[in-house]
Amino acid sequence: QLQLQESGPGLVKPSETLSLTCSLSGGSIGSTSDYWAWIRQPPGKGLEWIGAIFYSGSTFYNPSLKSRVTISGDTSKKRFSLKLSSVTAADTAMYYCARHVYGIGLDHWGQGVLVTVSS
Amino acid sequence: ETVMTQSPATLSVSPGEGATLSCRASQSINSYLAWYQQKPGQAPRLLIYGASTRATGVPARFSGSESGTEFTLTISSLQSEDFAVYYCQQYNEWPWTFGQGTTVEIK
Numbered sequence: 001q002l003q004l005q006e007s008g009p010g011l012v013k014p015s016e017t018l019s020l021t022c023s024l025s026g027g028s029i030g031s032t033s034d035y036w037a038w039i040r041q042p043p044g045k046g047l048e049w050i051g052a053i054f055y056s057g058s059t060f061y062n063p064s065l066k067s068r069v070t071i072s073g074d075t076s077k078k079r080f081s082l083k084l085s086s087v088t089a090a091d092t093a094m095y096y097c098a099r100h101v102y103g104i105g106l107d108h109w110g111q112g113v114l115v116t117v118s119s
Numbered sequence: 120e121t122v123m124t125q126s127p128a129t130l131s132v133s134p135g136e137g138a139t140l141s142c143r144a145s146q147s148i149n150s151y152l153a154w155y156q157q158k159p160g161q162a163p164r165l166l167i168y169g170a171s172t173r174a175t176g177v178p179a180r181f182s183g184s185e186s187g188t189e190f191t192l193t194i195s196s197l198q199s200e201d202f203a204v205y206y207c208q209q210y211n212e213w214p215w216t217f218g219q220g221t222t223v224e225i226k
Contacts, residue, residue, distance in 0.1 A: 037215075047155075047163065047206055047217040062214040063120070096162055105153035105210060107174065109162035 002027040004110035018084040022097030030075040035100040040093040125218035131226040142207035151211035
């Protein structure tokens with residue numbers, strides 16, 4: 001059974017870089033037809049797709065965040081990561097990692113990690 | 120970018136009654152539409168994909184349909200565990216986009 005778990009600092013200072021890791025158990029990011037995605041949700045608000053990495057290593061980003069986002073993967077260590085630079089209070093959110101199966105959608109999610117941007 | 124618009128924002132329903140949630144895409148998304156359920160303090164859960172296919176383990180009281188760029192999630196008889204926020208999402212083109220959500224609350 002695939003499980004995903006986010007990890008990283010819960011507090012980041014303005015202008016710094018937010019770094020999160022999603023660790024997999026029961027699966028690998030090298031699986032074909034799968035995308036590995038990051039989604040965020042500001043407190044009390046809706047879901048925003050940040051970006052995704054394909055099993056081949058190709059990446060896709062939300063244009064609204066593209067200049068600040070990097071998603072990378074480590075197939076050997078069964079994890080993928082998110083870096084978001086130059087953060088502001090508007091980046092305060094619950095950050096989720098998830099698997100997207102082609103043609104199906106985001107079928108497995110991590111529990112999420114709350115990241116607060118504050119000095 | 121494909122904009123997804125959900126309505127209504129809030130739906131008040133009595134247990135046992137049915138509920139109909141709508142989602143409109145700003146352009147064709149070729150049935151690449153998913154519905155998710157989110158309860159407080161939890162990650163979203165995939166309910167429907169391909170506009171009308173129930174995900175594994177989803178009760179039959181949940182059904183999805185489509186007509187062009189209009190998509191509907193129907194809950195036939197609401198149970199206590201169904202009161203939650205529901206999101207639609209298109210995955211036809213980058214960036215994937217979500218609707219703003221519909222809250223189904225107890226009347």
